[in-house]
Every structure is written in structure tokens, then in C-alpha cells.
Amino acid sequence: MTARLKAEAVVKRFGGVTALDGVSLEVSQGAVLGLIGPNGSGKTTLLNVLSGTIRPTSGHVFLDGERIDRMPAYRVVRAGVAKTHQIPKPFHGMTVRENVTAAATFGAGLREGARVRDEVGRVLRLVELEPRADVPASALTVQEKKRLEFARALATGARFLLLDEIFAGLSPEEVRASIEVFRRVQAELGFGAVVVEHVMRAVLSVAHRVLVLEEGRSIAEGTPQEVVRDPAVVEAYLGQEAARAPT
Amino acid sequence: MRIIGSVWFRFREMRLRTLPSTLWKGWRSLGPTAQGLGIVLAVLGGLGPVLPVALFVFLILFMIYAAWAYSINLITGMTGYVSFGHVVFAGAGAYALAYGVTAWGIHPLAGVVAAGLTGALLALGVGVVTLRLRGAYFAIATLVTALAAVYIVSGTPALGDGSGIRFYLGFQIGTQYYAIWTLLASEIALTWWVTRGRIGLGLRALRDDEDAARAVGINVPRLKLFLYVLSGGFAGAAGSVFTWFNSSAFPDAFQLAYSLDMLAMIIIGGMGTLSGPWIGAVVVNVPRQTLLKLLPQGQPIVIGLLVILIALFLPGGIVGIIRKYIPEARRYLE
Amino acid sequence: MADPATLVASLVYGILLGVVFAAIAHGLNLIWGVTKVVNAAHGEFIMLGAYGAYFLNLAWGLDPLLAALIDAALGMIVGVAFYFAFLHRELRGKERIGHQTEMVTLVATFGLALFLVNVTTLAWSMSPVGLRYNPGNAVLGGVTVPLGGVYVGIASLGIIAATHVFLTRTYLGNAVRAYSQDITAAKLMGVNPTTVAALATGLGFAMTMAGGALLTVYLRVGIRPDIGHLYAPISFVIVVLGGPGKMWGSLVGGITVGVLIDVLQVFIPTEFAYAAAFLLVIPVLALAPEGILR
Numbered sequence: 115m116t117a118r119l120k121a122e123a124v125v126k127r128f129g130g131v132t133a134l135d136g137v138s139l140e141v142s143q144g145a146v147l148g149l150i151g152p153n154g155s156g157k158t159t160l161l162n163v164l165s166g167t168i169r170p171t172s173g174h175v176f177l178d179g180e181r182i183d184r185m186p187a188y189r190v191v192r193a194g195v196a197k198t199h200q201i202p203k204p205f206h207g208m209t210v211r212e213n214v215t216a217a218a219t220f221g222a223g224l225r226e227g228a229r230v231r232d233e234v235g236r237v238l239r240l241v242e243l244e245p246r247a248d249v250p251a252s253a254l255t256v257q258e259k260k261r262l263e264f265a266r267a268l269a270t271g272a273r274f275l276l277l278d279e280i281f282a283g284l285s286p287e288e289v290r291a292s293i294e295v296f297r298r299v300q301a302e303l304g305f306g307a308v309v310v311e312h313v314m315r316a317v318l319s320v321a322h323r324v325l326v327l328e329e330g331r332s333i334a335e336g337t338p339q340e341v342v343r344d345p346a347v348v349e350a351y352l353g354q355e356a357a358r359a360p361t
Numbered sequence: 362m363r364i365i366g367s368v369w370f371r372f373r374e375m376r377l378r379t380l381p382s383t384l385w386k387g388w389r390s391l392g393p394t395a396q397g398l399g400i401v402l403a404v405l406g407g408l409g410p411v412l413p414v415a416l417f418v419f420l421i422l423f424m425i426y427a428a429w430a431y432s433i434n435l436i437t438g439m440t441g442y443v444s445f446g447h448v449v450f451a452g453a454g455a456y457a458l459a460y461g462v463t464a465w466g467i468h469p470l471a472g473v474v475a476a477g478l479t480g481a482l483l484a485l486g487v488g489v490v491t492l493r494l495r496g497a498y499f500a501i502a503t504l505v506t507a508l509a510a511v512y513i514v515s516g517t518p519a520l521g522d523g524s525g526i527r528f529y530l531g532f533q534i535g536t537q538y539y540a541i542w543t544l545l546a547s548e549i550a551l552t553w554w555v556t557r558g559r560i561g562l563g564l565r566a567l568r569d570d571e572d573a574a575r576a577v578g579i580n581v582p583r584l585k586l587f588l589y590v591l592s593g594g595f596a597g598a599a600g601s602v603f604t605w606f607n608s609s610a611f612p613d614a615f616q617l618a619y620s621l622d623m624l625a626m627i628i629i630g631g632m633g634t635l636s637g638p639w640i641g642a643v644v645v646n647v648p649r650q651t652l653l654k655l656l657p658q659g660q661p662i663v664i665g666l667l668v669i670l671i672a673l674f675l676p677g678g679i680v681g682i683i684r685k686y687i688p689e690a691r692r693y694l695e
Numbered sequence: 696m697a698d699p700a701t702l703v704a705s706l707v708y709g710i711l712l713g714v715v716f717a718a719i720a721h722g723l724n725l726i727w728g729v730t731k732v733v734n735a736a737h738g739e740f741i742m743l744g745a746y747g748a749y750f751l752n753l754a755w756g757l758d759p760l761l762a763a764l765i766d767a768a769l770g771m772i773v774g775v776a777f778y779f780a781f782l783h784r785e786l787r788g789k790e791r792i793g794h795q796t797e798m799v800t801l802v803a804t805f806g807l808a809l810f811l812v813n814v815t816t817l818a819w820s821m822s823p824v825g826l827r828y829n830p831g832n833a834v835l836g837g838v839t840v841p842l843g844g845v846y847v848g849i850a851s852l853g854i855i856a857a858t859h860v861f862l863t864r865t866y867l868g869n870a871v872r873a874y875s876q877d878i879t880a881a882k883l884m885g886v887n888p889t890t891v892a893a894l895a896t897g898l899g900f901a902m903t904m905a906g907g908a909l910l911t912v913y914l915r916v917g918i919r920p921d922i923g924h925l926y927a928p929i930s931f932v933i934v935v936l937g938g939p940g941k942m943w944g945s946l947v948g949g950i951t952v953g954v955l956i957d958v959l960q961v962f963i964p965t966e967f968a969y970a971a972a973f974l975l976v977i978p979v980l981a982l983a984p985e986g987i988l989r
Contacts (some may be wrong), residue, residue: 163577203573205566216566219559221578252667270578443793496797497733501931502977508928509970589857617924621809628802645936647883661813668806672799673784 117143117178119195119274119306124163124173126156126330132196133159135330136173143273143306148321148338150311152350156326157310161276163270166190166309170186191221196272200279202259204251206303211247213262214238214269221270234269240299254322257288261295268299277308281316293319316340326350393633395553402546409538419650421606424541426646428599429619430626430638431548435592437624438632439555439564440585442492443500446507447596448622449487450480450613454597456514459526459610464519469530473540473601480597483588488589492582503616511615525611534606541602542569548595552635555588556695564588568633596623597687625664628671631680635695640679704838705957711844713953714946718851719926720933721858721945722770722903729875729895729941732782732800736808737930738923740900743811744770744907745918746819752826759828759843760850763908767901774900778893779859781807786892789878808923815920825916847909854902855946861898871895875940882938932976951975 121143126134135155141147144168149157162168164175166187175183182190214234223228238244241261246254251262260280267275280296281289293316300320311317317324317338324341326334328350334341343345343349391399405420412420433447454476461472491502515523555561563584566574573579604610622645630641644667649660675682684691723737747769748762757765767868781803785796830842873881874891882888910926911918920956933952937944950971959968 121543167572167575186582187575188578188580191576197576199573199576203570203576205569205573207565207569212562212565215573216562216579217577219562220580223578266577441798443798464920491979494980496794497801498980500733500801501928501935502980504928505932505973505976508925509973512970512973516964516970546980621805624802624805625809628806643723662810662817665806665808665810665813668809669781669803672803673781674805676799 116304117163117194117273118176119308120176120230121160121164122174122176124160126159126163126168127171132169133330134163137327137330137332138173139308139325141274141306141308143325144304146300146307146309146321148309148311148317148324149327150232150314150317150324150341151327151333154329155350156330157327159330160307160327161197161278161310165195165276167197174267176244181349188220191270191272192223193228194269194271194273194277196221196267196274198260198263198267198275198278198280200282202256202263204259206250209248209250210254210258210262211238212242213251214265217266217269221266223271237265237269238266240302241295241339250263257292260284260292263297266297268303268305272289273305275305276305277309279310279312281311281313287330289313289316291299292316296320314342374423383580385600391553394695395549398549398636398639402542402549406539406542406546407544414534417538418574421538421541421602421636422650423642423646424538425599425603426543426605426622426626427642428541428548428602429596429623430630430642430645431545431552432595432599432626433556434593434632434634434638435548435555435588435595436585438627438634438637439559439568439588441496441521441632442585442589443496443501443624444589444592444618445500445620445624446505447592448615448620449503449507449510450483450618451600451603451619452507452510452514452598453483454480454600455604455610455614456520457597458601458604459528460520460648462530463526463528469533470536470540471606472543472593472605473598475596477598477603480600481594484590484593485586487584490595492585492589494524505616507620511612514522514615515612523612525609526569526668527609529608530605537602537606540605541599544595544598544602549589549635549639552638556635560584598630627678628668629664629678631675631678633679636677637678637680644679696774697797700837701961702958705839707840708844709954709957710950711840711848711953712913712957713853713950715906715913715949716929716933716953717945717949718854718902718909719906720930720937720949721855721912722901722906722943723930724897724899724934724937724939724942724945725858725902726896726899727934728942729871729899730782730786730892731797732786733797733804734899735801735804735927736923737804737903738925738927739808739815740770740773740903741784741910741926741930742815742909742918742920742922742923744902744904745911745914745922746815746907747825747904748908748911749826749918758909759826759911760846762911763847763850763905766908767905770901770904771897773904774897775893777900778896782892782896783889787889812920812923819920821919821921823917823919825914825918826911828912841912843912847912850909851906855907855942858898858902859942866895867891928973932973935976936979948952 120137121137123136123138124134125136137160139147140282151157163170166182166185170183174181177193177195182193198239211234214237215230218224218230218233224233238247241264243258243261243265245293246258254262264280281292284292297320309321321338324338325332326341326347334344334347429451436442437444457476457479458469458472460474461467462469487506491499494502514520520526555564563579566579567581567584571581580598600614605660626645627638629644631637645664671678677685680694683694711824720740725731725732726734744766747766749761751757751762751765776810784799785799828843832839832841860870870886870892871891873884874886874888878888933945934947936951937948955972956968959971
């Protein structure tokens with residue numbers, strides 16, 4: 115039985131603002147779902163609901179049939195869903211290795227020192243951060259910090275990763291490299307993922323399916339190629355004129 | 362829990378013939394700072410019987426202050442949550458002992474234990490509600506609790522109303538000395554333990570970035586509460602020794618000045634460190650008991666200035682300054 | 696049960712007291728709302744304002760209302776100085792106030808508070824003083840109201856109203872409001888962040904010290920260096936109740952606290968009334984919007 119992460123009719127209101135207006139999605143372990151949409155469409159809010167960082171106003175989130183939408187974030191992590199931060203939040207006072215160790219110790223719940231060390235080493239090798247393992251996290255470049263976010267999420271042993279703009283702010287070369295790393299790691303570890311992205315190239319390369327949000331509602335879903343040509347999607351991003359123009 | 366299990370397991374592994382080498386390895390693993398503190402404690406403990414009374418008194422008061430410093434270090438130092446109202450635990454412990462001794466006739470040592478429990482339970486109650494609040498709001502909530510406590514105690518006849526509770530147990534400074542010594546030693550040991558291993562890692566993560574800590578699966582609320590309860594318990598126990606020493610508990614056991622002293626001690630010494638609270642206690646308490654009897658306000662003024670200086674220019678307190686400017690010291694001072 | 700007359704009287708006293716509390720808290724509110732800094736030495740400046748009124752009364756027989764004006768001017772200068780001494784270094788250039796800055800300013804102002812309490816104790820000792828000001832009482836609708844309380848109540852309302860006018864009708868005032876909402880946007884509109892922050896701090900202190908002067912009416916023989924230890928928490932409670940940065944919140948919070956203290960005293964012992972008024976803030980914080988929870 116493959117594990118499944120499911121959101122059902124999730125609504126989130128902040129005071130007078132409705133950030134999510136009944137969004138549903140479903141990801142199986144091993145599949146990558148791209149989540150795109152114009153700014154303010156609710157992508158990050160949706161990730162926050164999925165990860166337990168905030169509670170939905172209504173609607174549910176299920177992990178393997180178990181409701182996780184009312185669980186505190188750290189419990190959701192232990193259950194198997196880990197989220198990265200759009201602006202990386204490394205533990206500045208620790209080295210890269212220690213950052214990942216924290217994730218392996220608490221997120222994955224590994225106890226014996228040897229097992230933790232092995233797992234941390236494995237993750238660092240996978241994301242190609244091993245040469246920088248003993249550097250303080252505060253000294254990393256932007257790309258390295260994003261890799262560290264990724265590594266931490268991996269080290270928690272999560273079956274589902276929620277990646278918030280992990281390719282943003284990188285040079286084209288860095289994007290290419292990061293896509294490579296992601297695809298390799300995902301193929302090897304087989305986790306499911308919801309990837310929020312603005313960098314179209316990344317979405318097209320890594321996602322099996324894509325969900326498009328606009329103003330808190332889902333306006334299109336399908337393969338990356340289908341979605342990119344969908345007039346509703348083009349309109350959401352570029353306005354009506356562009357939608358009418360031939361692709 | 363698991364900690365007890367692993368300690369017990371390791372304990373059972375020790376055979377008698379390997380005991381000396383195990384002890385030596387244990388000692389080595391403490392690290393220079395803990396060893397240093399351990400030696401100081403051993404000296405204080407050993408010298409007890411031969412000290413002149415004046416020195417006894419001096420050391421009892423010093424150790425009470427040091428115990429308070431270590432207690433607030435456990436929460437404010439380790440997590441960054443500023444407990445402005447920490448005195449409420451000291452006061453609660455003070456009254457617990459005073460009440461127990463007068464109303465139920467218990468032995469003061471039992472009173473100290475009761476005080477510790479009172480402080481811990483109070484911290485549990487307060488913490489469950491307030492630890493969810495952000496920085497400044499937590500500080501205000503604790504402040505308010507301490508203030509309310511003054512009024513509540515002043516208005517409760519069973520607790521002596523505004524006149525407090527007085528008792529007379531005879532001259533017991535020997536027992537008081539070793540009571541506070543035990544408390545202080547336990548706190549230092551606990552602080553050492555909490556900066557190491559799994560909990561140490563979790564704490565560093567928590568202090569660095571609470572949200573990120575949650576994101577890697579750390580049970581942040583439980584960790585904060587655990588530390589707060591411990592800090593409340595020790596503050597209460599130390600406060601009760603203070604009351605025992607003074608043979609009385611008054612509403613001014615809850616006065617803000619004590620909280621401010623506690624905070625000043627760890628700010629000056631270095632928050633979240635192992636030796637910081639001790640250094641802070643020395644800076645805050647020793648001059649007050651010695652030179653500055655002549656000029657009672659002089660010392661707090663200097664303390665105030667020190668706190669300002671440290672906050673603005675020299676974060677990390679004395680320990681932080683030493684570690685920053687004397688790299689060789691980093692191996693020895695934590 | 697208490698009779699209606701007593702209740703009404705307590706209500707009136709509570710409102711009069713609460714309005715003064717509101718003025719005192721308003722300074723804290725302004726500084727907190729604009730610079731996001733929580734001034735741990737707030738109480739000590741209330742105390743200084745009170746002493747200011749005392750000395751002005753002693754030397755030149757000035758009543759608290761006049762003293763409040765002078766204190767306000769003093770406060771303005773002190774506030775700006777305070778800004779440059781304590782806050783400028785931390786706030787300069789920052790567009791978002793983080794946890795670190797919060798801590799640093801909290802601790803630094805805490806040190807200042809310690810310093811001030813002890814310097815004043817050294818200078819003026821702990822013996823409480825009071826000033827002579829008794830314009831007598833008036834009887835309004837069967838309730839005996841102390842005129843002193845009425846006058847300072849009106850003055851307090853005046854302070855809050857004046858601040859409101861300043862913030863909404865003047866260029867500088869609007870600049871302050873813009874800054875408090877979004878530093879980056881304010882800068883883009885040509886607002887100098889340093890000017891705004893210093894001004895806000897100055898104003899805040901002006902109000903705090905003026906409020907301290909007005910408070911002396913209620914501190915008949917109780918002006919001591921450590922009164923800050925009582926009035927600072929009261930101010931914090933008021934600001935939290937009303938919402939930091941919400942200007943009318945001070946009034947709402949202040950009156951709530953004042954009324955609670957005075958009315959509750961009719962039913963329960965004084966000490967518990969005070970305790971209850973303080974502890975009220977905790978459930979408010981617990982049920983508050985996600986903004987102040989972790």
C-alpha cells in the first residue's frame with residue numbers, strides 16, 4: 115500500500131482574508147506534485163496547513179487515512195511530513211552536520227549515536243553538502259542554505275516533503291544543479307513531494323503532476339505540459355490578453 | 362523515563378573492579394568547567410564544619426543567590442524566554458516552608474522539599490498558559506503573576522495577611538548550609554546535563570530558531586515546560602532556605618527586586634552557560650555582602666550600568682566576552 | 696450586597712483613575728507600537744515624572760497640571776536622548792525588528808531601570824513624599840468626586856486626544872503611523888526612520904512623565920523610587936488589553952483596569968481586587984489572535 119497525503123476542502127481564513135477557499139489535493143509516496151500560482155494565491159498557506167504549522171479554518175488533511183490537520187507541527191514531522199522554509203532557517207549556532215543531526219535525532223527519532231552519524235553522513239552525501247559538513251551554518255551561501263533545508267527535511271525520515279520555493283533565488287546554473295540533486299535523491303529515496311515553485315523550468319523538470327492555485331482556489335490540475343497550456347492558467351499569470359494569444 | 366533507564370543500564374554495566382576507571386572516565390568527561398565547579402563545591406562542602414559563623418552566613422546567602430541564578434538560567438538562559446516574574450517561585454517556596462513549619466509542624470528540610478514541589482507545580486500551571494506567548498508577552502505575563510502573588514498573599518489570613526509568617530526553630534545554620542549546598546550542586550549537575558547530548562542539541566536548536574526547531578521534529582512546548590518546571594522548583598527550594606534562614610516569610614518575598622537580581626546575575630555572567638550563573642552570583646552578591654554595606658545603593662547602580670553595557674555592547678556576559686576575546690579559553694570555560 | 700450608590704461612586708472613581716492610567720500607558724503604547732521596543736524602564740520614568748511634579752510643587756508651588764506640562768517638555772528631551780543612547784544602534788537600518796533586537800532592548804532598558812531606581816533611592820531615599828494639592832470635592836449627581844481627580848482626568852484625556860490629533864492630522868504624525876505599519880514603505884515615501892523613531896520615543900516619554908505628574912494626585916504620600924514596580928506592570932497590562940500600537944486601546948485598557956480595581960474592591964478585599972485586575976491579562980493573552988502566540 116503506498117502512503118498517501120491528502121488535503122480535503124481546506125479553507126483558511128485570516129480575519130477578513132480568505133487565503134484558501136476549499137482546496138483539495140492528493141499525493142502518493144514517490145510522486146511529485148508541483149504547486150504553482152501567482153503571488154498571493156495561497157501556496158505557502160497550503161503548505162503551512164499540510165505541515166501543521168497552522169490549522170485550517172475548515173477541511174481536513176490526511177496522512178494514510180489518519181487526520182493530521184490538528185496535530186502540532188513537530189508531531190506532523192514525526193508522522194512523516196516535513197516542510198522546508200521559503201527563506202532558509204538554519205540553526206546559525208551549529209554546523210551543517212549538527213543541523214542535520216538535530217533533524218535525524220528528533221524528526222526521525224533515531225537514538226543510537228552510530229545510527230544517527232551514519233544517517234547524517236548519508237544525507238549529506240546525497241545532497242552534496244559533505245565537503246561543508248563542519249562549517250557553521252551561518253557561513254553558507256544561499257544555495258547551500260537551501261540544500262541544508264532540504265537535507266534537514268530528508269534527515270527527518272519524512273515520507274512526504276513539502277518544499278517551499280527551493281529553487282528560488284538561484285542562478286540558472288545553480289538551478290540546474292539543484293534540479294539534478296533533487297531528481298537523483300527523489301529517485302533514490304522515493305519520497306512523495308509537494309513542490310511550490312515559481313521557477314517554471316524546475317516545475318516542468320521535477321513534477322509528475324501540477325496543481326494551479328489562484329486566490330485560494332484550484333484552477334487547473336494535470337501534467338506539467340497540460341497545465342502550462344491551459345488558458346485559465348495563462349490568464350491567471352499574465353492576464354486575459356496573453357490567454358487569447360496563440361502559444 | 363528513558364533517561365533513567367539508560368543511566369540504570371550503564372550503572373548495572375559497571376563491575377566493581379572497573380569502578381575506579383569508570384569514575385575517572387566519568388570525571389574526565391565532565392569538561393574543565395564542570396570539574397572546576399565541582400572542585401569549588403567540594404571545597405565548600407568539605408569546609409563546612411570548620412568555618413566561622415560569619416563566613417557561614419555569607420556563604421549561605423551567596424549559595425542561595427547562586428541557586429536562584431542557576432534556576433533562572435534554566436529557563437531564560439537556555440530558551441531566551443525572559444522570566445521577569447521568577448521571584449514568584451521563590452516567594453511561593455518561601456511561604457510553603459513557612460506555612461508547613463507553622464501550621465503543620467513539619468521539619469524544615471521537609472519544608473524545603475515541599476517548597477520545591479510548590480515551585481515546580483506553580484511553574485507547571487503558569488508555564489502551560491504563558492510559554493505559548495511570544496517574547497515580550499511572556500515576560501509581561503510572568504511579571505503580572507509575581508505582582509498578583511504579592512497581593513494575594515497580603516490578603517490571605519491563613520498566610521499571615523500583610524504581616525507574614527514568623528517562626529522560631531533555633532540555630533540551624535549547619536543544616537541550612539548543607540541544604541542549600543545540595544540544591545546548588547544538583548542544579549549545577551542538572552545544568553551540565555541539559556547542555557549535553559540529546560537535550561543539549563534540542564535546546565540549542567530551540568534557542569537558535571524556535572520555528573525551525575519545530576520543523577525538525579523537536580517537541581518544543583514540552584522542552585520549554587520541562588525547563589520551566591525545573592527552574593520553578595529550584596527557585597522555590599532556594600527561596601525556602603532563605604525563609605528558613607530568616608525565620609520568617611513576608612509578602613516582600615515576592616518583591617520584584619529579587620527577580621531583577623536573578624536576571625542581572627545571568628545577564629552579567631552569561632546566559633545559558635554553565636559557569637555564567639556562578640560568575641553572575643559572585644558579581645551581584647559578593648560586593649553586596651561585603652564592601653557595599655557602607656553604600657547600599659552603590660552596588661545596584663553598578664549592576665544596572667553593567668547590565669546596560671553588556672546588553673548593548675557585550676552580549677554573552679562575562680563568559681561570552683572571555684570566550685570571544687580569548688580563544689584559548691573556549692576549551693575551558695563554558 | 697453593595698448599594699447602588701457605592702457602586703456608582705466606585706465606577707466614577709474607577710473611570711477617573713483609569714483615565715490617568717491610560718495616559719501613563721499611552722507613552723509605552725506609542726513607543727511599543729512604533730519602534731516595537733518594549734521599554735522595561737517605563738515605570739522609572741513615571742516615577743521621575745512624579746518626582747518632577749513633587750519638586751516643582753516644593754520649589755514653586757506648581758500644581759500637578761502645570762508640572763505635567765513641564766514634565767512633558769522634559770520628557771521629550773529625555774526621550775530623544777534615550778532613543779539615541781539605547782535604541783538607535785539596534786534599530787538603525789533595520790526594516791524588521793527581530794527576536795534578537797527585542798531581547799537586547801528589553802535587557803538594556805531593564806538595566807536602565809535598575810540604575811534609575813537605585814540612583815534615585817540614593818538621592819532621595821526610600822521615604823515616601825507627597826505634594827500638597829487639594830482643590831476639594833464636588834458633588835455631582837449624589838456622588839462626591841474629588842476635583843483633583845477630575846482635573847487630572849481631563850488632562851489625561853487631553854493628552855490622549857492631543858496625541859490622536861497629532862498622529863492623524865499632522866505630516867509628522869502620519870509619518871509616524873506609516874513607519875509603525877511598514878518601515879520599508881515609509882522609507883520609500885521619504886520618511887526618515889531615525890527622525891520618526893526618535894520623535895515617537897520623545898513623545899512617548901513626554902506622555903509618560905506628564906502622566907507621572909498627574910498620577911501624584913493619587914499618590915498623596917506615596918511617591919517613592921520604586922513606584923515604577925507597580926505602575927509599569929499596570930501599564931503593560933493596559934497596553935496588552937488594548938492592543939499594542941492601537942492608540943485608543945490605552946483608553947479602553949486604562950478604564951478597564953481602573954474600573955476593575957475600584958469596583959471589585961466593593962465586593963472583595965482590596966488585595967484580591969488588584970490581583971484580579973492584573974491576572975486578567977493572562978486569559979486575554981491566551982485567547983488572543985495568532986499574532987501574539989508562538
